[in-house]
Amino acid sequence: MSTARTAGLAPVAPSPAQPRPTRRERAGKLDAAVSPYLYVAPFFLLFALIGLFPLLYTAFVSVHQWHTIGGEGAFVGLKNFADVLHQRFFWVGLRNTVSIFLLSSVPQVITAIFVAAILNANLRTKTFWRMGVLFPYVIAPVAISLIFGRMSAQEYGLVNYVLGNVGIAPVGWHSEPFAAHVAIASMINFRWTGYSALIFLAAMQAIPTELYEAAIVDGASRWRQFWSVTVPQLRPTIILIIIVSTIGGLQVFDEPLLYDQEGYGGNDRQWMTVTMYIYELGWGNQHNFGRAAAAAWLLFLVVVVLALANFAITRRIASADSGPRRKRVP
Amino acid sequence: MTKSSHAARVAAVAGMASLALVLGACGEPSPSTGPSSGTASGTPSTSGEKLTLTVATFSEFGYADLYKEYMKEHPNVTIVEKKAATGADARTNMMTKLAAGSGLSDIEAVGNDWIAELLPYADKFNDLGSPDINSRWADWVNKMATAPDGTLIGYGTDLGPMALCYRGDLFAKAGLPSDRDAVTQLLGGKDATWERYFEVGHQFQEKSGGVKWLDATVFLYQPSLSQLPVTFENTDGSVLDLATNEPIKKVYDLLTAPDTVDLSAHLAGFSPDWVSAFQQGSFATMLCPAWMTTIIEGNSAGVVGWDMADVVPGGGANSGGSYLTVPKQTKHPDEAKALAAWLTAPEQGATVFTSVGNYPSQIEAQNAPDVKSKVNPFFNNAPVGQIYASRAAAITGISFRSENYQTVRKIVNNAINRVDIDQTDDPATSWDKAVQEFNGLGLS
Numbered sequence: 001m002s003t004a005r006t007a008g009l010a011p012v013a014p015s016p017a018q019p020r021p022t023r024r025e026r027a028g029k030l031d032a033a034v035s036p037y038l039y040v041a042p043f044f045l046l047f048a049l050i051g052l053f054p055l056l057y058t059a060f061v062s063v064h065q066w067h068t069i070g071g072e073g074a075f076v077g078l079k080n081f082a083d084v085l086h087q088r089f090f091w092v093g094l095r096n097t098v099s100i101f102l103l104s105s106v107p108q109v110i111t112a113i114f115v116a117a118i119l120n121a122n123l124r125t126k127t128f129w130r131m132g133v134l135f136p137y138v139i140a141p142v143a144i145s146l147i148f149g150r151m152s153a154q155e156y157g158l159v160n161y162v163l164g165n166v167g168i169a170p171v172g173w174h175s176e177p178f179a180a181h182v183a184i185a186s187m188i189n190f191r192w193t194g195y196s197a198l199i200f201l202a203a204m205q206a207i208p209t210e211l212y213e214a215a216i217v218d219g220a221s222r223w224r225q226f227w228s229v230t231v232p233q234l235r236p237t238i239i240l241i242i243i244v245s246t247i248g249g250l251q252v253f254d255e256p257l258l259y260d261q262e263g264y265g266g267n268d269r270q271w272m273t274v275t276m277y278i279y280e281l282g283w284g285n286q287h288n289f290g291r292a293a294a295a296a297w298l299l300f301l302v303v304v305v306l307a308l309a310n311f312a313i314t315r316r317i318a319s320a321d322s323g324p325r326r327k328r329v330p
Numbered sequence: 331m332t333k334s335s336h337a338a339r340v341a342a343v344a345g346m347a348s349l350a351l352v353l354g355a356c357g358e359p360s361p362s363t364g365p366s367s368g369t370a371s372g373t374p375s376t377s378g379e380k381l382t383l384t385v386a387t388f389s390e391f392g393y394a395d396l397y398k399e400y401m402k403e404h405p406n407v408t409i410v411e412k413k414a415a416t417g418a419d420a421r422t423n424m425m426t427k428l429a430a431g432s433g434l435s436d437i438e439a440v441g442n443d444w445i446a447e448l449l450p451y452a453d454k455f456n457d458l459g460s461p462d463i464n465s466r467w468a469d470w471v472n473k474m475a476t477a478p479d480g481t482l483i484g485y486g487t488d489l490g491p492m493a494l495c496y497r498g499d500l501f502a503k504a505g506l507p508s509d510r511d512a513v514t515q516l517l518g519g520k521d522a523t524w525e526r527y528f529e530v531g532h533q534f535q536e537k538s539g540g541v542k543w544l545d546a547t548v549f550l551y552q553p554s555l556s557q558l559p560v561t562f563e564n565t566d567g568s569v570l571d572l573a574t575n576e577p578i579k580k581v582y583d584l585l586t587a588p589d590t591v592d593l594s595a596h597l598a599g600f601s602p603d604w605v606s607a608f609q610q611g612s613f614a615t616m617l618c619p620a621w622m623t624t625i626i627e628g629n630s631a632g633v634v635g636w637d638m639a640d641v642v643p644g645g646g647a648n649s650g651g652s653y654l655t656v657p658k659q660t661k662h663p664d665e666a667k668a669l670a671a672w673l674t675a676p677e678q679g680a681t682v683f684t685s686v687g688n689y690p691s692q693i694e695a696q697n698a699p700d701v702k703s704k705v706n707p708f709f710n711n712a713p714v715g716q717i718y719a720s721r722a723a724a725i726t727g728i729s730f731r732s733e734n735y736q737t738v739r740k741i742v743n744n745a746i747n748r749v750d751i752d753q754t755d756d757p758a759t760s761w762d763k764a765v766q767e768f769n770g771l772g773l774s
Contacts, residue, residue: 068429069451087770088763155597156606174598175752261600262418267747268754268763283426285737286771287447 055300062293068282073290080294084281090295092269093277094302096181100256100273101249103185104192109241112193113234116200117226130201133194144187145258152183174260180271187255192248196241203237204230239314246310250303251275274299378406381662383669384435386423388414390624391439391487391652392686396678400669407665416600417441417650421736427659428454434657436666437673440484442651443739445475446731452477456656456663458485463671466692470727475653484653485674486691488682490619491722492553492647495626498710499635500614504537506530510712513639520724524550524584527643531593534614542595542613545604547585547750551743553617553647554581561729562738569734572741572768579761582742586749586757596751605629617642619649620689620718627708638712646724651691689718696722734773741767 021029062080065073084090119130136144151158152173160170171179207230215225253275257263264280265272272280278299282292387393397409412435414420421444427433428451440448448455458464459482464472467486475484494517498508507516518526531543544550555561558577563569572578584590595613597604607613608629618626618638626636654670656663672678679690680698687706690696696719704715745764748755755763768774 068425069454083770083772088766150602153602153606155603155612156610157602172752172754174601175754260598261416262598263422267744267752270752283422283429285740287425287737289429 058293058296061289062297064290066289068287068289080290084291084295084298089269089277093272093274096271097250097273099181100185100252103181104188105245105249108189108193108196108245109238112196113200115197116204117230119201120204133197136190137195141191141254142258144191145255148183148187149259177270184255184259184271199241200234200237203234207233243310246306380406381665382408382410383662383666384410384412385437386412386435387439388417388420390686392682392688393673396673400672432659434659436660436662437670438655438657440653440655442474442653444736445484445653446735447733448483449477450733452481452483454658455483456658456667457481458483458656458667466676466694468693471691484655485670487652487654487674488621488688489691489722490621490648490650491689491718491725492617492619492642492649493717493721494615494639494641495618496615496637496639497635498637500538500541500611504534506534510637510639514641517641519641522641522643524643528590528593541611543593544615545595545597545607545613546599547590547594548743548746549599549617550585551746552649553642556648556729557644558729562735563732565730567732569773571774572738573765578742582746582761585746591750594750596753598751608633620687621650623687623706636708637710638714638717640717640720642721646721646726648725648728689722738768
């Protein structure tokens with residue numbers, strides 16, 4: 001920004017001979033008018049290249065017959081969209097995505113806040129514990145998937161073995177949709193809880209100590225301090241984490257893909273997410289880019305709807321946030 | 331480059347050796363384009379410029395020693411192997427990179443289950459047709475890799491003739507004969523039928539103490555298909571309607587019948603459960619293509635009792651087998667073709683059989699003394715050379731496959747698994763789901 005201003009002003013200064021505008025002056029004016037746009041242009045160019053162009057090209061592909069290897073075929077209008085909406089597995093994929101998203105986001109936010117609260121307490125070897133919760137985040141998702149996939153094997157897996165010893169019947173981790181979702185969500189939670197906790201921790205440390213001091217003076221217990229001071233102060237951070245995990249949740253791919261050997265989400269697509277479905281349409285069994293593009297656009301619309309919902313909720317929370325403050329004024 | 335090596339360093343500091351390995355692998359320069367400058371680099375280079383050839387295989391092709399031999403004979407050639415875990419991974423990789431137009435290796439291995447999918451795009455592969463090389467294989471082997479316009483896209487590596495692998499010790503415990511000739515007779519020898527195989531299975535389970543007859547009924551699906559002349563497509567390539575496909579419905583009904591499912595240990599192939607089951611001894615028989623013998627041995631460390639009989643219900647059956655192709659994406663088509671031809675020569679086919687057990691598809695290799703006399707100590711010294719030669723001879727042809735074979739095959743495959751492995755559906759609802767899924771493809 002500062003370079004923009006000096007670049008705009010510099011030519012004006014050394015031209016005191018005025019009246020008719022010299023070429024340099026005119027150049028200077030042009031510079032002042034155009035350069036701001038040029039400075040922001042890279043973002044928009046990049047966005048057009050890697051955001052807008054793929055979006056529009058996908059729309060173009062989605063209204064054509066398009067074989068993965070064979071390429072462009074006849075124009076078919078909205079047939080691909082109709083085909084996708086009529087396939088049972090599209091809806092199964094949507095169900096699985098939402099289910100895995102909820103199972104991974106809700107417990108994750110709650111656990112992360114508690115973990116952050118513990119880390120925020122006066123612990124010995126603070127740095128060790130704080131680095132420790134980030135440890136799962138460093139492990140490659142592929143490795144996590146392989147390990148969890150083995151642990152949740154149905155016959156000889158660790159989890160069912162332990163459950164069996166406690167007298168609980170073996171769980172069909174690879175045959176029952178809900179059990180599979182829980183297993184996959186726990187991989188995601190394992191990986192991301194520590195990361196979220198650190199973000200919460202940073203936010204907690206920014207909470208002014210006066211608030212706690214005032215609470216203590218008022219005789220609030222630790223529990224009460226947590227609920228009445230810490231959590232309300234964390235609101236913006238909670239919103240951030242929810243938005244980030246919504247984006248991640250709708251794109252979840254690696255973990256379910258690697259959950260078994262076949263990688264198409266189960267014999268009845270028990271754990272196939274929408275992104276896996278797009279992958280299967282385009283690169284897996286169907287070799288149909290047209291349908292894959294249509295499914296991708298449908299997913300895009302779902303994301304837009306959820307983003308709007310997020311926006312509405314966020315606004316409500318934000319206004320709730322300013323509520324008590326107004327009360328305090330009089 | 332700097333970014334990923336930096337990341338690798340950070341990871342190493344964090345002590346995550348496994349992550350460092352993964353990132354390190356990502357950070358490697360693409361080996362497909364080797365140093366192209368012809369300047370001498372100290373090694374006694376003889377002819378031609380230095381080049382690197384990448385060979386993409388899957389599972390186990392048994393080529394490691396052969397590469398060394400080839401590089402010794404051709405000092406200017408460096409061979410790098412890229413190994414996918416399964417044929418399915420290799421298939422996805424092939425489709426993705428054919429669509430992208432770049433990224434394929436100089437030589438790509440293709441399974442005979444899905445080579446038909448590539449034939450309509452034969453123009454993306456180098457034509458490997460050359461009479462003196464192609465005479466290595468039986469006509470039907472070449473035909474599977476030949477496009478309608480006559481382009482041959484692959485040299486055959488191996489076939490998957492199936493034999494019966496069984497646990498002799500468990501047979502004996504259950505009061506069945508365990509000697510391999512007696513087992514062959516027990517199942518009906520040359521006239522063995524699926525009904526007889528299941529009948530003996532029930533006899534076995536009566537006294538086996540919980541040990542199942544087979545790992546999963548879906549393992550009988552591929553051999554059953556290979557015994558049909560026509561499966562999912564007419565010989566002109568048009569797709570048959572699944573709802574009215576009687577031969578396939580018959581196979582499906584047999585493999586999902588409660589009586590059959592009762593014989594199964596419900597194990598998904600190649601899953602951790604399936605691998606552990608070899609150690610646990612939870613099933614007693616398996617129809618095993620030649621390449622499977624290495625896998626059985628690998629999973630059964632410390633287990634004794636596996637044996638092999640020269641019998642397959644319903645006659646000769648094939649499962650798997652591969653080809654080497656040379657995609658047009660390669661920068662060194664001539665060198666790649668030469669290497670592919672060398673790797674699939676009868677001598678090399680014979681070597682691979684004796685080292686890892688993949689049964690060669692070259693006629694001369696099948697008749698080689700080394701191959702015929704091979705004995706496998708792990709399978710109770712079974713004369714595997716003779717057994718597989720006899721099993722291969724029993725294969726009179728292999729079912730016709732065209733572009734959509736693999737797609738439709740998979741749909742019925744999953745339907746069988748829903749009933750047997752997942753046990754979430756009864757045969758009728760699972761079949762309905764398969765028909766619905768098939769109709770959604772819009773193929774017929």
